[in-house]
Amino acid sequence: MFHQKVPDTPVEVIVDLLTKAKDIAAGCGTVPEELNNHLQKALEIASGLDDYLEKMTMQESEPLAELYKKTISHDWDKVFKEGKTMLRLPKECITGHVEGQTLKMLVQMSQAKKVLEIGMFTGYGALSMAEGLPEDGCLVACELEPYLKDFAQPIFDKSPHGRKITVKTGSAMDTLKELAAAGEQFDMIFIDADKSNYINYYNFIMDNTLLRLRGVICVDNSLFKGKVYLKDTTDSNGLALREFNQFISKDPRVEQVIVPLRDGISLIRRLPLGSLCSLAQGKITDDEVFQGVKGHSILDRMRLDGKVAYVTGGGQGIGRAFAHALGEAGAKVAVVDMDQGKAETVTRELLLKGIPSISITADISKSDDVQRMVDTVASKWGAIHIACNNAGINMNSASEDTSLEEWDRTFNVNLRGTFICCQAAGRVMLKQGYGKIINTASMASLIVPHPQKQLSYNTSKAGVVKLTQTLGTEWVDRGVRVNCISPGIVDTPLIHSEDLRPLVQRWLSDIPAGRLAQVTDLQAAVVYLASEASDYMTGHNLVIEGGQSLW
Ligand SMILES: C[S@@+](CC[C@H](N)C(=O)[O-])C[C@H]1O[C@@H](n2cnc3c(N)ncnc32)[C@H](O)[C@@H]1O
Numbered sequence: 308m309f310h311q312k313v314p315d316t317p318v319e320v321i322v323d324l325l326t327k328a329k330d331i332a333a334g335c336g337t338v339p340e341e342l343n344n345h346l347q348k349a350l351e352i353a354s355g356l357d358d359y360l361e362k363m364t365m366q367e368s369e370p371l372a373e374l375y376k377k378t379i380s381h382d383w384d385k386v387f388k389e390g391k392t393m394l395r396l397p398k399e400c401i402t403g404h405v406e407g408q409t410l411k412m413l414v415q416m417s418q419a420k421k422v423l424e425i426g427m428f429t430g431y432g433a434l435s436m437a438e439g440l441p442e443d444g445c446l447v448a449c450e451l452e453p454y455l456k457d458f459a460q461p462i463f464d465k466s467p468h469g470r471k472i473t474v475k476t477g478s479a480m481d482t483l484k485e486l487a488a489a490g491e492q493f494d495m496i497f498i499d500a501d502k503s504n505y506i507n508y509y510n511f512i513m514d515n516t517l518l519r520l521r522g523v524i525c526v527d528n529s530l531f532k533g534k535v536y537l538k539d540t541t542d543s544n545g546l547a548l549r550e551f552n553q554f555i556s557k558d559p560r561v562e563q564v565i566v567p568l569r570d571g572i573s574l575i576r577r578l579p580l581g582s583l584c585s586l587a588q589g590k591i592t593d594d595e596v597f598q599g600v601k602g603h604s605i606l607d608r609m610r611l612d613g614k615v616a617y618v619t620g621g622g623q624g625i626g627r628a629f630a631h632a633l634g635e636a637g638a639k640v641a642v643v644d645m646d647q648g649k650a651e652t653v654t655r656e657l658l659l660k661g662i663p664s665i666s667i668t669a670d671i672s673k674s675d676d677v678q679r680m681v682d683t684v685a686s687k688w689g690a691i692h693i694a695c696n697n698a699g700i701n702m703n704s705a706s707e708d709t710s711l712e713e714w715d716r717t718f719n720v721n722l723r724g725t726f727i728c729c730q731a732a733g734r735v736m737l738k739q740g741y742g743k744i745i746n747t748a749s750m751a752s753l754i755v756p757h758p759q760k761q762l763s764y765n766t767s768k769a770g771v772v773k774l775t776q777t778l779g780t781e782w783v784d785r786g787v788r789v790n791c792i793s794p795g796i797v798d799t800p801l802i803h804s805e806d807l808r809p810l811v812q813r814w815l816s817d818i819p820a821g822r823l824a825q826v827t828d829l830q831a832a833v834v835y836l837a838s839e840a841s842d843y844m845t846g847h848n849l850v851i852e853g854g855q856s857l858w
Pocket residue numbers: 394396400401402403425426427428429430431432433449450451452455477478479480499500501
């Protein structure tokens with residue numbers, strides 16, 4: 308499709324100039340055939356680019372297509388003459404399809420949850436970015452013109468993502484000041500308003516920490532039709548962008564690249580802690596608290612990239628949640644369960660999320676099974692860094708009626724089985740000189756949960772704590788930390804059995820937090836204990852019970 312429009316990007320300027328050159332050449336009989344051919348080819352390459360990018364980029368959503376159509380067909384000159392807008396707004400202001408999808412991808416890839424846009428126009432970029440945000444994400448769009456808010460809102464309202472957008476009308480700088488005063492911080496900021504103010508927006512954002520550490524700033528029009536590098540530029544916006552680019556390229560707080568998409572998009576990333584040493588002057592204490600340990604911030608220190616983990620009882624409940632959490636934090640995860648089907652299902656879930664995973668069927672009360680499990684993981688991935696010994700069983704009976712069979716079965720899995728796992732994984736870890744063992748104990752190791760009767764369970768779990776303390780102190784000087792997690796009453800299908808369901812109300816009155824634990828309440832703890840951030844912790848029983856053991 309051919310639009311008669313003002314050339315607005317370096318490629319459009321090139322197409323315009325080549326078209327003119329070709330026309331001149333055609334009207335001049337002395338131009339060699341070869342030059343005509345080169346001009347033609349150059350024109351085809353340049354003029355085909357934007358169309359090709361359009362076609363090969365994923366389709367825009369219906370609300371975006373509608374917004375684009377409505378913007379392009381609107382008479383912006385008329386509304387300006389009628390005094391409805393303060394500025395004469397060219398329709399070419401709109402970011403459009405390819406840039407919009409690029410912004411959406413950047414939001415997704417940076418996992419941004421809070422986005423700020425400076426210069427919204429009719430909201431095409433805002434809605435594109437909102438589409439890339441998670442359900443609980445939000446986008447604040449600054450726009451000078453109240454007319455544009457009214458223009459965009461009806462289409463935002465048609466999109467399921469429109470509710471994530473809050474438009475703040477008025478001067479963007481005033482809005483930035485308001486956001487900074489409210490302590491707001493953003494993961495991604497898109498600057499696309501008045502060019503002469505780009506540098507002021509940027510400095511305000513950086514000086515007032517509106518951009519979180521490792522957050523990204525995207526800047527539109529950073530090539531400004533090529534004027535940023537053309538020697539004869541006199542255009543004030545071109546000069547403003549040239550000065551802006553120069554400033555950014557020398558700012559030690561960030562790293563940056565200009566992507567030559569449309570009129571150029573600069574991607575500017577606030578550097579991680581470690582690279583700030585050159586800035587640390589004066590009263591700043593330039594130590595690991597400031598820089599992060601080995602340059603890693605606290606959240607990075609909880610990452611498990613490159614680590615190998617297994618989780619027993621990983622086919623359901625707490626174990627499944629542990630497997631997902633360790634995998635999300637970067638570990639490869641072997642899902643171990645007695646039930647092959649359940650282990651395989653969880654493995655499939657992890658693979659779907661891009662987490663390397665295998666399933667292993669094993670009964671942890673059998674030492675041969677446990678040895679096979681450890682050998683399988685070690686031979687598959689060459690190491691075992693994280694052993695999550697979580698499998699356990701619980702049976703209920705009054706103590707005077709507890710059979711030796713029940714006692715033995717419970718102990719065989721909960722304590723003897725956990726010991727077998729600790730020993731087998733521990734031998735590998737001691738050889739490696741590094742390892743993290745995390746056993747699942749229970750709040751029942753501390754208190755006697757009631758009114759249900761569960762002598763064997765309680766005593767076996769108390770044993771798990773002592774096993775953890777003993778190994779945790781015996782092996783720590785050889786790099787192996789052993790800790791355990793004691794969950795309170797966890798809301799799993801087990802609890803909804805006919806026997807236990809009537810007890811839920813009773814339990815709730817014993818829990819200061821006022822609810823049962825969800826398996827997701829335990830996930831951060833396992834990641835912490837598996838990570839280097841907890842290296843000084845060993846033999847510890849980490850109790851997560853909503854305060855129940857304190858009442
Ligand atoms: C290039 S357009 C933005 C395009 C938009 N990002 C999109 O996705 O289509 C620039 C916008 O910035 C707005 N603007 C200009 N100066 C401003 C200021 N000082 N404060 C807030 N907005 C401003 C203009 O009204 C205009 O709508």
